[in-house]
Amino acid sequence: MxxxxxxxxxxxxxxxxxxxxxxxxxxxxxxxxxxxxxxxxxxxxxxxxxxxxxxxxxxxxxxxxxxxxxxxxxxxxYVEGRTLREVLGEGHHLDVDAALEITTGVLAALEYSHRIGIVHRDIKPANVMLTPVGDVKVMDFGIARAMADSSSTMTQTQAVIGTAQYLSPEQARGEQVDTRSDLYSAGCLLYELLTGRPPFMGDSPVSVAYQHVREQPIPPSHVVGGIPEAVDRIVLHSLAKGRDERYQTAQDFRADVEAARGGRQIYAPMPAMTGSNATTQFMPAADGTQAMPPVPNAASAYGDQATTVGNQYDQYDQYGQQPDQYSRRSREPEPSNRKPLMIGAGILALIVVIAIILSQTGLFGGGDGSGDGGGGGDSAVQVEIPADLVGMNEKVARKALTDAGLPETQIEIKKKNTTEATEVGKVITVDPASGETVTTTDTVTLTIGKDANTSSVPELNGKTQEQAKTLLAEEDLVLGSVGEATRSSSTTAGIVVSSDPGSGTSLEPGTTVNITVTSAQVTVPSVEGMNYGAAKKALEAVGLKVSRTTVETNDVAVNTVIEAEVGADESVARGSTVGLRVAKAESVPTQEPTDEPSTPTEPTADPTDSVTPTDSATPTESAGDDEEEEEDGGGLFNP
The missing domain is CATH 3.30.200.20 (Phosphorylase Kinase; domain 1)
Known part of the structure; x- marks a missing residue:
């Protein structure tokens, strides 16, 4: 564009x-x-x-x-660096810590934009840059909307705006988007950073969008080994189909990501996977890297091959394809290929329509027919509470409920003292009882027996002081002294960082447990004269955020911190932002100043396809500009 x-x-x-x-x-x-x-x-x-x-x-x-x-x-x-699309285009996934660190930066940007009322609506690798020093920059707010005006999904007729691999289910259905739609796309981004491929791939944008609405993703650890279970939970929670079932704010999402990086407890529940649905529908990686030629005159069926379905200008942002490849790709297939492709497009569209009709009537997907066309969580579904839960241990009982269709978030656990050894660690009662019918929005309470003569210190790290007090009371333990930790990477005050005795310790009921929480105030370390990367880590280690401005100078080495806006040893609120002025090499002026600030400056380099200039001799299509809009219109999956 x-x-x-x-x-x-x-x-x-x-x-x-x-x-x-x-x-x-x-x-x-x-x-x-x-x-x-x-x-x-x-x-x-x-x-x-x-x-x-x-x-x-x-x-x-x-x-x-x-x-x-x-x-x-x-x-x-002007941002130096590469887009994440270019990084991932090299065919490599990132290590877990790097992926989480980049996602933290993206979520920080979304947290800010959401706070002032702007939804990005097109978070994807091509719209995120990584600078040489590791900073994250989110760009291209071309289809962003103020939340007050988010009822428009910026569609064309029978088309949806956005990039197919990163569309939220509600975007695919043409519904109103909100901040949680951005968080779903951020979850898709994190998935690709971890595994080297998006959570869903297919032969066309519609097939990918359909999977976003109906299918469960494979856990990242099943694609690439070595990914912790906590990271799986974060990713799958962010990719929940229903908006109310995923992270509600970028701050919540970022808190879990930071907790996972620090080895602390996260809030994301165990995902409720549904058997083969999570695995049998995923496309092989090799299929996702094949460039599909555009299908002419098929927009009425499912749009052209652009990521913006129905867009007549931009090419489909095919996963794994380099920008120079799809900028040179022919926009029209050979005439001899048109008829088979059009027939295939029509068949695919017919299959999608039939699947939607079946899902509406309850004959497809195990629903009761009361859904919203495959909303995946926006409408309540009836669930029968399984039999024989009483006597199961907690883990087995949880799995039985989630296998029956109850979301993990709707399971409440309570503890009750018992003198019967056979009841310790087992389900004593279920409310509502087994055999009764509830909806996916109802809460089912499992009461677990605990030894009346002993107590165990629960996991408290990452909890607030009040949450810790409640958890201790459930174990018949008493909250003791509350100390403050000034050196903690958490940007939130009052979060538990340790307990004494530690979690899992067996104690007599009534024993006092002391905790240490993050302090409200922190002391700013001295960072002037340090390399920017080291200074950033030093400030983040005590729970501060960092912003950077560059100053042209040849007096010190490039990327050296010249000055901090807050002096060393000053006390500031945890989570505050400390601005750093960082050295940048002086540039030689190329023209005389003018008195017309509104006149654009003359380009000094040829056009490129991202914010980072290259030596390309001719302009290429922007990899991040594959989505267009027309006010109003229907969604892909709105029958």
Whole structure:
């Protein structure tokens, strides 16, 4: 949709990126509106993990025919580095810690944008940059929307905006999106960082979107070995079909990711997998890397092969394909191939329609017919409580309930003292009782017997002080002294970091357990003169956030911290942001200053397909611009 050039801000003496709407799209009012919306959305955001917008305007150009066309432009922060699409395009997945660290940066950006009311709606690897020092930058708010205006899903007729591999179920169904839709896409991103491939792949955007609505993903650890169970839980919880069943805020999601990095307890429940549904529908990795030719005249069936179904301009962001490959790919197949492809498209569309009808009537997917067309959790489904739960241990009873269709989040555990040795660790009562029918929104309580003569210290790390007190009381233990830990990477005050005695210790009932929680105030360490990466880690280690601005100078080494906005040894609130001024090599001015700040600077490099300029001699299509919009329209899976 746009071309990006390297430019020079003559007034402030800094390198910038200038994003221009492509001339062939400049006469289209839809693209003009989207481009301006991107500028408005991004300009409202000021966060170190979001590419900053400095200026916007229009430049008049005279075409070869003599006509005049206005090209809107955006002047934005110049970011050195690569997109995650380029990183993953090398065919490698990231190690667990690196994947979690990058996801933390993305969630920090979403937490900020959501707080001020903006939903990104297209989180994907092509829209996330990684700088040489490891900073994360989220970009391309071209289809972002204010939450107050999120009822529009920015669709074309019979089409949905977004990138197929990262669409939330509600986006695929053409429903209203909200902040939790971004969190689903972030879960897809984390999945791909961990495994090297998206959670769902298929031969067309519709087949992928259908899987988002109906199928369960394979746990990442089943694709790549060595991924901890806690990370599996985080990913699968973020990919829950129903919005109410996944993370509710970016802050909650980020807290679990940070807890997993630190080896602490997470809040994500064990996923309720449903047998073969989680494994038999996943496409082999080899199939996902094959480039599918576009299908002409098939938009009425399921859109063209672009990631924006129904988009007439941009090519499908095929997983695993390099930007230069799909910028050179032919937009039309050979005429001899058209008829078979159109027939195949029609058959696929017919299968999708039949599947939707069956799901509505309760004949497909095990529902009761009261769903919303495969909403995957937006409507309550009836579940019969299994028999013989009494006498089972907690783990087996939980599995029996989740296998019956009850979400893990709807299972409540209570402890009750017992003098019967056979009841210790086993289910004593079930409420409602076995054989009764509940819905997936109801809570089922399992009462587990505990030895009245002994107590065990529960896992308290990651809990609040009040939660710790409640958990201890359930074990007939008493909360004792509460100490403060000033050195902790948690950005939230009052979170338990240790207990004395530790979890699992057997004690007599009534014994006191002391805890240590994160302090409300922390002392800022001295970071001036340090390398930025080391300074960032030092500040994060005590629970502080970091923002960075660069200063051109040759007096110190590049990436050296020149100054911190908060002095060393000062006391600040935990979770506060400390700004760092970091050295950057001085640039040689390329032109004289002007008095016209609204006039775009002359490009000094050829257009490229991302914010990072390259030496490409000709413009290429942007890998991150594969989605367009028309106000109103239906979803892929709204019958």
């Amino acid at each position: 746009a071309e990006v050039h390297e430019g020079r801000d003559a007034r402030l003496g800094r390198t910038v990126a200038v994003k221009l709407l492509r001339t062939d799209l400049a006469r289209d009012a839809t693209f003009q509106a989207r481009f301006r919306r991107e500028a408005q959305s991004a300009a409202a955001l000021n966060h170190p993990s979001i590419v900053a917008v400095y200026d916007t305007g229009e430049e008049s150009m005279v075409e070869a025919t003599g006509g005049v066309v206005n090209l809107p432009y955006i002047v934005m922060e």
